[in-house]
Amino acid sequence: MSFLEYLDSRSDIVVQLTVEHAEVVALSILIATVIGVALGVATYERDRASRLTLAICAIFLTIPSLALFALLIPQLGIGYLPTVVGLVLYALLPIVRNTITGLRQVDAAVVESARGMGMGRWRRLRRIELPLAWPVILTGIRVSTLITLGIAAIAAVINGPGLGELIFSGLSRIGAVNDVNEILTGVLGVMVLALLFDLAFFVLRRVTTSPGVRA
Amino acid sequence: MSAPTPTGGSEAEPMIRLEGLQKRFPGQAEPAVDDLSLDVPEGEIAVLVGPSGCGKTTTLKLINRLIEPTAGRIVIAGEDVTHADPDSLRRRIGYVIQQVGLFPHMTIAENIATVPQMLGWKGIDARVDELLELVGMEPATYRGRYPRELSGGQSQRVGVARALAADPPVLLMDEPFGAIDPITRERLQDEFLRLQGEVRKTIVFVTHDIDEAIKMGDRIALLRIGGRLAQYDRPQRLLIDPADAFVAEFIGGGARVKGLRLVTVDDVELTEWPTARPGDEAARVLALLRESDRGHALLLDPEGRPRSWLSREELGRNGRPLEGLGETVGTTVEVDDTLHQALDALLASGAGAAAVVDPSGRYRGVVDLATLAAAVAAMAVNGHRPAGAEAEAANSERDPAAGS
Ligand SMILES: Nc1ncnc2c1ncn2[C@@H]1O[C@H](COP(=O)(O)OP(=O)(O)OP(=O)(O)O)[C@@H](O)[C@H]1O
């Protein structure tokens, strides 16, 4: 069976797995964004706190993904929940780091004039600092998304959702019918998703950044 | 300190009063500002001037509590604000800094609307347009622009408009024109003084440029390193009667020439000068010139506008029509120009005189060196500045040397 014939015959399941894959990544990124931006906002003004936070987030990225998912089994078992938790941990570092960098990059004169006009801390964050840091934060989110798209495939080993199922199934049946086709489908699916997410980020960037700061 | 008089006694409460203000930054042996007491009357511009690091910015930020004092009191409009809520205090105090700090992601209109919005004002759009007009920017053109689409001078104008938006009684300005090229700076200064004539805010203005201080200030506070007040006085007093060697040195040479910036052509008596009309006979003009003891006659055009300076030599070379002769009058001055500008025109003319014209360009008289010398002499005698007379009494209590 050729690759295209294979795809045609399995299109239902392929589409379903691709959607699942996109969903679990989107959900994880959403959660990681909320946590990551909160951590960044909480620590960017203090050097020691922000360095500590970054160091901890960096540790997760150094653990091989297979091992991280395995480590989560005792607490969370297998399936959807540990997949999301694992992906969130992987996604944190770029988001936290870019939030801190972005907030620190805001022109000191802009912050001073905001303070001098009587903007309190929260109003300043919401109206001035976060909007100005947003392009940098969004870049962090985009990097996290790309990392997570790949790692989500590994989650198949703990029965997670998504295209990993095709890859691992193909790997386990090397030599059998359609083995390579299955793997190829999984890998290409992830790549197509990466392109689609990138496109989404491009659009998101245009609609969420002010023309005043657009490059 | 006298208690505020509810019925408004003769001695009006100053809009800003600093009392024994001190700021010692953590880990520093010497205070950045020390024992600073200063009254700024309502509607006046007080300029803080002094060498770099003398504590000007720190003093300014103490007033809107961007920096908390380690000792002393800040009283604004009779109210002790030393421990007031900083955010609501700052909404009543306009703040302009050298780097402007416009919000780059907001339009000009949104920038200007910031404080009125926080205060929950209605009719903000109309207010924004009014402010843009006040600072000389066409609302329809600029309202929707972003800060990066403005020149430095325009940004600074918007910065001023933004600071004035909620009509605060007090304005703090930290080297607002410091980063702007000299020509634009001069224009912004003039515009700002005109604007201040309309809005009459109480302003504390920081600069390290003594010339800017003399031009902008109703009063000048000269600080020495360590944030100690060396002298607080009307500009002309500072020029004529420096309190000590530090003040004299900071003012630098040419104090009297600088003083010419404080007097307008309006304030002095214009000198009569021999004039000629295009049809006149050269011999008759020459006779007039000899009689007046001047070196040049001023040729006016048929509309009465200064045209050229005719020297005795040229008039002596007989027979030619006057029109083509002489050195064209370059710069003329108007009555609201300063004597400093008149001096400049005078030196450029070669005739030793600056022609003064009315707004339609017609000749009114001249300013010559004798006029300037008399003005300087008058300044030395009575600290002359028309608007300054009533304040001398207030100053003498601080400055024992006054009235010498
Ligand atoms: N946040 C701070 N922490 C510690 N020291 C400070 C701080 N801000 C200012 N200083 C010190 O206080 C002194 C006065 O500084 P300030 O900025 O008020 O000077 P300035 O008169 O505005 O000088 P310039 O003309 O250079 O702007 C300086 O010695 C400066 O180093």
Ligand SMILES: [Mg+2]
């Ligand atoms: Mg300063």
